[in-house]
Amino acid sequence: xxxxxxxxxxLAKTFPAGRxxxxxxxxGVDLTVHAGETLGLVGESGCGKSTTGRMLVRLLDPSAGRxxxxxxxxxxxxxxxxxxxxxxxxxxxQDPFSSLNPRHTVGEIIGTPLRIxxxxxxxxxxxxQMLDRVGLAAEHIDRYPHQFSGGQAQRIGIARALxxxxxxxxxxxxxxxxxxxxxxxxxNLLAELRRDLGLSYVFIAHxxxxxxxxxxxxxxxxxxxxVEVADREQLYTAPAHPYTQALLSAxxxxxxxxxRTRTRIVLSGDPPNPADPPSGCAFRPRCPKAADLCRVExxxxxxxxxxxxxxxxxxxxxxxxxxxx
Amino acid sequence: xxxxxxxxxAGLVLVLLTVCAATFAIFYLLPSDPALQACxxxxxxxxxxxxxxxxxxxxxxxxxxxxxxxxxxxGRTIGTGDLAVRCGFPCFGFSYQADRPxxxxxxxxxxxxxxxxxxxxxxxLVIGLSVGIGSALRKGSGLDRSLxxxxxxxxxLPVFFTGxxxxxxxxxxxxxxxxxxxxxxxxxxxGWARNLILPWIVLALLYAAMYARxxxxxxxxTLSEPYIRTARAKGLPERVVVIKHGLRSAxxxxxxxxxxxxxxxxxxxxxxxxxxxxxxxxQLTIDAINKSDQPVVMGVALLAAFFITLFTVLVDLLYAVVxxxxxxx
Amino acid sequence: xxxxxxxxxxxxxTTGRGALRAVDGLSFTLDRGRTLSIVGESGSGKSVSSLAIxxxxxxxxxxGSIEVDGVQVVGAPADQVRxxxxxxxxxxxxxxxxxxxxxxxxxxxIAEAYxxxxxxxxxxxxxxxxxVLGEVGIPDPKRRLAEYPHQFSGGMRQRVMxxxALACEPELLIADEPTTALxxxxxxxxxxxxARVQQDHGLAVLMITxxxxxxxxxxxxxxxxxxxAAVEHGPALTVFAEPRHPYTRGLLNCLPRLDGDAEAALIxxxxxxxxxxxxxxxxxxxxxxxxxxxxxxxxxxxxxxPQPGPAHRAACHLLEETR
Numbered sequence: 001x002x003x004x005x006x007x008x009x010x011l012a013k014t015f016p017a018g019r020x021x022x023x024x025x026x027x028g029v030d031l032t033v034h035a036g037e038t039l040g041l042v043g044e045s046g047c048g049k050s051t052t053g054r055m056l057v058r059l060l061d062p063s064a065g066r067x068x069x070x071x072x073x074x075x076x077x078x079x080x081x082x083x084x085x086x087x088x089x090x091x092x093x094q095d096p097f098s099s100l101n102p103r104h105t106v107g108e109i110i111g112t113p114l115r116i117x118x119x120x121x122x123x124x125x126x127x128x129q130m131l132d133r134v135g136l137a138a139e140h141i142d143r144y145p146h147q148f149s150g151g152q153a154q155r156i157g158i159a160r161a162l163x164x165x166x167x168x169x170x171x172x173x174x175x176x177x178x179x180x181x182x183x184x185x186x187x188n189l190l191a192e193l194r195r196d197l198g199l200s201y202v203f204i205a206h207x208x209x210x211x212x213x214x215x216x217x218x219x220x221x222x223x224x225x226x227v228e229v230a231d232r233e234q235l236y237t238a239p240a241h242p243y244t245q246a247l248l249s250a251x252x253x254x255x256x257x258x259x260r261t262r263t264r265i266v267l268s269g270d271p272p273n274p275a276d277p278p279s280g281c282a283f284r285p286r287c288p289k290a291a292d293l294c295r296v297e298x299x300x301x302x303x304x305x306x307x308x309x310x311x312x313x314x315x316x317x318x319x320x321x322x323x324x325x
Numbered sequence: 326x327x328x329x330x331x332x333x334x335a336g337l338v339l340v341l342l343t344v345c346a347a348t349f350a351i352f353y354l355l356p357s358d359p360a361l362q363a364c365x366x367x368x369x370x371x372x373x374x375x376x377x378x379x380x381x382x383x384x385x386x387x388x389x390x391x392x393x394x395x396x397x398x399x400g401r402t403i404g405t406g407d408l409a410v411r412c413g414f415p416c417f418g419f420s421y422q423a424d425r426p427x428x429x430x431x432x433x434x435x436x437x438x439x440x441x442x443x444x445x446x447x448x449x450l451v452i453g454l455s456v457g458i459g460s461a462l463r464k465g466s467g468l469d470r471s472l473x474x475x476x477x478x479x480x481x482l483p484v485f486f487t488g489x490x491x492x493x494x495x496x497x498x499x500x501x502x503x504x505x506x507x508x509x510x511x512x513x514x515x516g517w518a519r520n521l522i523l524p525w526i527v528l529a530l531l532y533a534a535m536y537a538r539x540x541x542x543x544x545x546x547t548l549s550e551p552y553i554r555t556a557r558a559k560g561l562p563e564r565v566v567v568i569k570h571g572l573r574s575a576x577x578x579x580x581x582x583x584x585x586x587x588x589x590x591x592x593x594x595x596x597x598x599x600x601x602x603x604x605x606x607x608q609l610t611i612d613a614i615n616k617s618d619q620p621v622v623m624g625v626a627l628l629a630a631f632f633i634t635l636f637t638v639l640v641d642l643l644y645a646v647v648x649x650x651x652x653x654x
Numbered sequence: 655x656x657x658x659x660x661x662x663x664x665x666x667x668t669t670g671r672g673a674l675r676a677v678d679g680l681s682f683t684l685d686r687g688r689t690l691s692i693v694g695e696s697g698s699g700k701s702v703s704s705l706a707i708x709x710x711x712x713x714x715x716x717x718g719s720i721e722v723d724g725v726q727v728v729g730a731p732a733d734q735v736r737x738x739x740x741x742x743x744x745x746x747x748x749x750x751x752x753x754x755x756x757x758x759x760x761x762x763x764i765a766e767a768y769x770x771x772x773x774x775x776x777x778x779x780x781x782x783x784x785x786v787l788g789e790v791g792i793p794d795p796k797r798r799l800a801e802y803p804h805q806f807s808g809g810m811r812q813r814v815m816x817x818x819a820l821a822c823e824p825e826l827l828i829a830d831e832p833t834t835a836l837x838x839x840x841x842x843x844x845x846x847x848x849a850r851v852q853q854d855h856g857l858a859v860l861m862i863t864x865x866x867x868x869x870x871x872x873x874x875x876x877x878x879x880x881x882x883a884a885v886e887h888g889p890a891l892t893v894f895a896e897p898r899h900p901y902t903r904g905l906l907n908c909l910p911r912l913d914g915d916a917e918a919a920l921i922x923x924x925x926x927x928x929x930x931x932x933x934x935x936x937x938x939x940x941x942x943x944x945x946x947x948x949x950x951x952x953x954x955x956x957x958x959x960p961q962p963g964p965a966h967r968a969a970c971h972l973l974e975e976t977r
Binding site (some may be wrong): 152 | 866
Binding site (some may be wrong): 550551552554555556557558559560561562565570573574647648649650 | 708710736737738739741744747752754755756757767770771815
């Protein structure tokens with residue numbers, strides 16, 4: 001097997017929260033992304049998935065841990081030495097409008113990274129080509145972001161990320177701000193671009209149905225930690241962590257016949273506050289299987305017979321909730 | 326809450342110390358020598374040295390600063406030998422010009438300034454908030470547009486212009502009011518108000534215009550909040566929605582600015598006092614600067630800093646009362 | 655008689671670039687104990703319709719007829735509609751954090767409507783607030799009355815919103831995207847809660863959502879809106895099983911789902927929803943419609959949902975009932 005494109009070990013991020021208190025937003029995350037694959041990073045709000053994504057492209061500096069991209073340790077690279085890598089590591093954001101400068105034309109937005117990172121290229125021609133690539137018209141080049149719909153604006157965001165021909169793109173909730181009919185367009189576009197350009201994605205999302213459509217491997221996060229990593233097939237048909245199970249069971253299926261007959265695991269309570277995490281396993285207060293051990297000892301992410309999971313009592317068999325196709 | 330208050334007061338003391346040190350440093354670095362001025366025309370080097378000793382200017386600077394601070398906290402004796410004078414607590418030194426303790430001068434002048442500031446503040450709050458809220462509730466209407474045009478005009482007229490115009494028209498031409506002098510409130514409340522009404526109106530006009538614009542935008546922003554829609558969805562009458570739910574939030578930025586403005590004004594409404602010839606802190610400041618009366622300038626600088634920081638702290642504490650989010654975190 | 659009867663509802667905003675008709679001829683009825691879901695994408699007019707029912711539009715022209723338990727809302731004196739709000743019909747909004755006043759304790763926010771509508775005293779209103787907080791599953795309700803919204807978690811805040819809506823025992827509950835701002839595990843709790851209080855109180859629930867999964871779970875009936883008008887209306891089971899309108903079919907096809915084929919590409923609906931400032935002639939969906947036919951007047955005349963018509967009906971020239 002070839003070396004992974006991106007390897008992350010023990011990644012952590014703390015944010016100060018008032019006097020002498022910190023929020024442990026990300027707490028020891030290990031991930032690998034192989035060339036050509038799409039790794040899904042899923043979890044609920046506050047689980048640290050977006051913070052992790054921002055650290056991967058060095059938009060945020062990690063508090064601890066190591067990030068290796070294409071064999072090079074990039075954890076502590078300064079601005080100058082990071083610059084050639086920016087070309088290869090790009091990001092797509094959730095809200096297409098607030099992440100595009102309203103006073104710049106589409107040509108400027110997409111062209112700027114090119115001018116900085118690949119000055120040898122004919123900027124305008126490349127931008128036109130990229131516009132066509134993402135399904136926009138070449139004459140859109142001199143318009144401003146507010147003249148576009150949400151779906152088109154997200155296409156601009158994608159073009160801006162892809163113009164430098166990156167190898168890895170971190171997409172942070174790229175379709176969650178879009179209407180359903182537009183979501184599918186963008187999902188298909190991302191898949192097409194991955195195939196044609198040989199990209200790898202880290203796809204951050206909370207919508208498990210979208211993740212299933214897009215990702216080949218998925219890491220589930222809960223309160224700053226990865227609790228389960230599995231291939232799509234395994235995660236969706238035989239989740240090992242009780243949280244993954246509950247999460248899948250909570251996603252409504254757009255079919256009343258299925259919805260009204262399936263048994264659901266409804267978790268009580270809300271995801272915990274990262275400023276005040278529970279002892280032991282973070283999922284313990286909401287977990288139907290919690291035992292004394294879970295209160296005392298935090299389970300580590302380990303490879304078991306049931307896959308890579310951080311749980312003292314992983315699910316032994318097919319879950320009772322959702323039955324796969 | 327108590328800890329919060331304590332931290333804020335400690336911060337206040339720290340700010341005052343910094344201001345104290347900064348003003349002291351500025352005066353120490355200035356080329357002017359107060360002894361030289363006090364000495365007069367027939368001055369000799371011996372006489373200057375003598376004066377330096379008396380004024381304590383021969384001591385090292387840190388010693389002078391420590392003496393100054395000590396005086397504020399506990400009073401001190403200035404000078405040596407027969408010429409020594411006791412300067413009681415709180416001692417900000419002696420005025421070179423008036424030969425009186427700076428503190429006494431400031432205490433004399435403060436009621437005038439406080440009267441101007443307080444009266445004007447009441448006026449501008451009432452006028453500014455009513456205009457601002459009225460405008461916000463009728464956003465985009467003809468009334469809103471004309472009110473906002475009026476506030477823009479009022480805000481762009483300087484006090485020395487409106488003040489002189491008011492004096493000329495009301496006092497000189499119409500003779501409706503006497504030329505303002507300061508009458509103590511305790512002696513004659515009616516006369517106090519009659520004499521101050523013009524300065525109040527002139528000063529309030531400027532601030533009311535700014536407060537109207539501020540409260541309008543604050544109110545418009547608040548009224549578009551989802552929780553206002555919730556209040557309406559509950560069936561609350563519009564009056565309750567606007568006052569109880571809207572105004573409560575819209576006031577927050579206004580309170581902040583109000584605290585700072587009031588603090589600044591208490592440090593001397595310089596232009597207003599000059600225009601109307603009222604003997605307040607502002608006048609004292611101008612006189613002291615003109616005559617290089619260092620101890621007085623330092624005194625009023627500290628007084629102004631004190632009021633500004635005090636009101637900032639008061640606003641912070643008020644916030645904690647008004648906004649539960651501040652209180653808890 | 656139905657609790658809620660909406661007939662030919664039209665809501666028009668005046669903008670700098672002309673009149674914008676956000677809702678153009680919407681009709682439906684809703685009975686006590688039933689849940690109707692209005693589904694649509696942003697700009698479809700679903701939220702605008704719900705605000706019109708509550709009489710909450712302040713600068714839009716509302717025309718047509720909205721009767722709540724036989725009482726006309728459209729054109730009624732403002733004070734009369736205000737007395738119905740919170741009392742006969744209550745609303746739960748999308749984002750509970752911004753929908754609750756940050757500076758008032760939740761007890762006060764719940765109690766004030768009760769005091770207003772029932773003329774109750776402070777003590778009685780407080781008791782009622784504690785009672786409804788308990789009913790929506792907030793532990794230790796008496797103590798939590800004095801707490802502020804920011805001290806509650808996201809799911810608990812939405813429970814507070816529901817408690818507030820229930821305080822005056824309304825008959826109609828409008829829930830506008832009640833779970834969209836919530837995490838999926840919390841969403842499930844809130845949907846269960848709404849279903850429970852509906853049963854307990856025999857409420858008519860109007861659920862506004864963009865999420866077909868939520869509809870499948872919660873709705874008895876579905877009304878699909880596109881560009882300001884209803885395109886399909888019917889029992890949830892049949893609408894999902896045999897969607898009649900090409901737009902509904904398109905929505906169901908383009909939706910990634912847990913039980914779908916993950917390898918197959920989604921079938922998106924091409925293009926974007928039209929601008930309501932200048933909607934297309936004919937069927938508003940025809941520029942994006944994969945099934946439009948030249949022999950039919952798709953581009954010329956606007957198909958309307960037949961009123962009255964079969965229980966499951968759609969507004970499309972392809973269908974018998976529309977012609």
